[in-house]
Amino acid sequence: MCGIVGAVAQRNVVPILLEGLRRLEYRGYDSAGLSVVNNGLQRARSTGRVVELESEVKRLNTHGHLGIAHTRWATHGAPTVNNAHPHVSRESLAVVHNGIIENHEELRKRLEGLGYEFTSETDTEVIVHLIHFHFQHNDKDLLSATQKAVLELKGAYAIGVISEDTPNRMICARKGSPLLLGLGIEENFIASDASALLPVTQKMIYLEEGDVADIGLISIRIFNSHGQQVERPVHISELSAEMAELGNYRHFMQKEIHEQPRALADTLENVLAQDSLQANIFGVQAESILSGIESVYIIACGTSFHAAMVARYWIESIAGIPCSAEVASEYRYRDSVPNPKALIVTISQSGETADTLAALEHAKMLGHAHSLTICNVPESALIRQSELSFLTRAGPEIGVASTKAFTTQLVALFLLAITLGKLRNKVSREQELLHMQALRELxxxxxxxxxxxxxxxxxxxxxxxxxxxxFLGRGQHYPIAMEGALKLKEISYIHAEAYPAGELKHGPLALVDKEMPVIAIAPNDTLIEKLKSNLQEVRARGGELYVFADQDAHISSEPGVQVIRLPGLGGYLSPILHTIPLQLLSYHAALQKGTDVDKPRNLAKSVTVE
Incomplete structure (x- = not known):
């Protein structure tokens, strides 16, 4: 949930590091820091945002041709300067780290016994001292020292390592946390996210689990978890530096809300170019795999879990196949009954969500044979570890509160429901054409x-x-009410809860008064009359209603009832349409409250720790 960037070059790398951190700030913004090698090790750190670090760098006149940098989201230890990365060992070796080291207390005691002094509360500091120890006892070989050290680490890590003794060499390693290499001309880079490197290169190498890389000005060597030198493919990123820029918008969240028509069109472009939906949009083996499954099990976290809940309604209604949805962090810690003929579906914007990755691994260990991931990032860990995949084309999503990633996930899940329905003869050709037309109009x-x-x-x-x-909703719109409540609390800090509207009388009505706004989703579906009765329950107790209603839902504005009418009929896709005004409401409520919309307190974008 933190951001890493590093560079080795024949020019001053400090501007590259600072720009990389600025682009990674959505991954963590409690503190930031960088270290460079320049006739010794120089370090600058600050609490707060990258702009504070820039001031510190200028004050210290920090510059060098080799450096690592980090923006932090606090896990172990408060957001203080002492806890900010990089951490150093005996003023000669520096490390930045994403992830959590589970055996840090044991290692800390051992290293203290060896004479190492700890100056922070972080788990990361054990890494830098451990590497330093092996460096001093292994002929000062930074690669070998790092390889030996990571073998002793339990947990998740992506690390970058530099030493004053090797001024043109950087070592990095990853396990359970993303890290990639960027290739330049007589300069090379590392980062936890491709967006950090877009200003300097689009040539990327994604490290595999357990990889350790030795990076110089010209050469790169990669070693797997067994210490064997390996080749990893080079990818040309489809992203551009401009895609991660704010442009004329006030916030990235606002920009990303307004990018949704394009994001959905891009996601659907290749799918709808054909005259029928093909199972191979999920992979070359998709038709044979999906034809044989008996149920669907969707695992996700946060906003992606709300997409999973909507998909449960779609898959059971359209495909006639049992479907369940579960929070990833809960699934792996309970006793469940595996079904080898179930399809495990994972959903993640980043493809690196630690709980979802662990849940997928757990499902495989239980004997689940088939998996599919829906993700926005090519070459992410979830895509690499899943049998089938569907890549959404939302583009970079910088705002911490997910918007366009969510709606593109919903489109992908709707495509899955139709595909499963076709393979089970539950969707006729006429119905397929109607669904495809609805997607084109979306x-x-x-x-x-x-x-x-x-x-x-x-x-x-x-x-x-x-x-x-x-927030109230019924049927397939209940998860959208949950998403609306999540968005409001994430960025405005207004406490919000969501309920199925029929549950009002079973407790939540006790909360309703004139100071409790009630936001209702009112599509013109088979439950609209039931919903109207629920809304009357709110009005009878003096509650203030804010209703997003379809044009023909026949709900009128009156004292205590405000209505915004949505154009057109949504049908199965109505949850996607009703998501948009809820996003706008959360965004503008946050503006009124004066909160930091893109970087809400205590949160980070890519949750790569458990």
Whole structure:
């Protein structure tokens, strides 16, 4: 959940490191720091954002041709300068680290016994002292010292290592946390995310689990977990530096909300170019695998879990196949009944979510034979470890609160539901064509909904002084209510909860008064009359209703009831359409509250720790 960038070059690397950190700041922003080799080891660290580090770097006149940098999301130890990375050992060797070292207490006691002094509360500091110990006792070979040290680490790590004794050489390693190499002309780089390196290169090598890399100005050597030198493929990133820029928008979240029509169109482009849906959009073996499954089990975290919950309605309704959804961090720690003929589906924006990766590994150990991942990042760990995959084309998502990644995940899951339905003869040719036409119309419908932003802004103004909010939905829109509540609490810090509207009378009505805004999703579906009755329960107790309703849902504005009407009928895709105004409401409520929209407190974008 932190960000790493490193560089070895024949030019001053400090500007490269700072720009990389700026682009990675969404992954962690409690503190930041960098170290360079320049007639010794120089280090600059600060709490807060990268801009504070830039000031410190200028004050110290820090520069060099070899360096590593880090932006931190605190796990072990508070966000203080002493806990900020890089950590150093005896002023000669520096390390940056993402992940969690589970046996750090045991290693700390051992290293203290060897005379090493600890100055931080972090688990990372054991890594730098351990590498230093092996470096001093292994003919000062930085590669060998790192290889020996990582064998003693339990947990997850992505690390970058530099030493004043090797001024043109950087070592890195990964296990359970993402790390990639960037290739330049007589200069090379490392990063935890490709976006950090886009200004300097688009040629990337993604390290595999257990890899250790020795990086110089010209040469790169990669060794696997057995110490054998290996070749890893070079990929040309499809991303551009401009894609991760803010442009004319005030925040990345606002930009990404408005990018959704394009993101959905890009995700669907190749799929809808054909006159029918083909199973091979999920992989060359997809048709034979999907034809034989008996059930679907979807595992995800956070916003992706809400997508999974919507998919459960779609898959059971359209394909007629049992489907369940579970939070990844819970699944791996309970006794479950495996079914080798079930399809395990994992969902993740980054493809590196630690809990989801661990859940997939757990499912395989239980005997689940088939897996599919839906992800926004090519070459991510989940895609590499899954039998089948579908790559969404949302582009970089920088805002911590997910928006376009969520809606593209929903589209991918809808495609899965139709594909399964076709293979089971539950979807006729006529129905398939109707579904495909609905998908083609989706980007334009979302564009129309985005035009409702001025109306949503008026609502948001009344949320600025609220402390709590309640979200209601029914059927396939209940998970969307959950997503709306999550978005509001993430970025505005307003406490929000979501309930199936029919559950109001079983407890939540006790919370309703004029100070508790109730946001309802009101599509014109088979449950609309039931929902109207639930809304009356709120009005009877003095609650203030804010209703996002379909045009023909026949819900009118009146005192205590405010209504925004969404254009067009959504059908199965209605959850996607109703997501957009909820995102806008959260965004503008946060603006009214004056919170940091893109970097909300205590959160980070890519959750690569358990």
């Amino acid at each position: 980007p334009n419908k979302i564009q129309q909904i985005l035009k409702l932003e001025p109306e949503v802004i008026k609502w948001a103004e009344s949320f600025a002084n609220k402390q709590h909010a309640l």
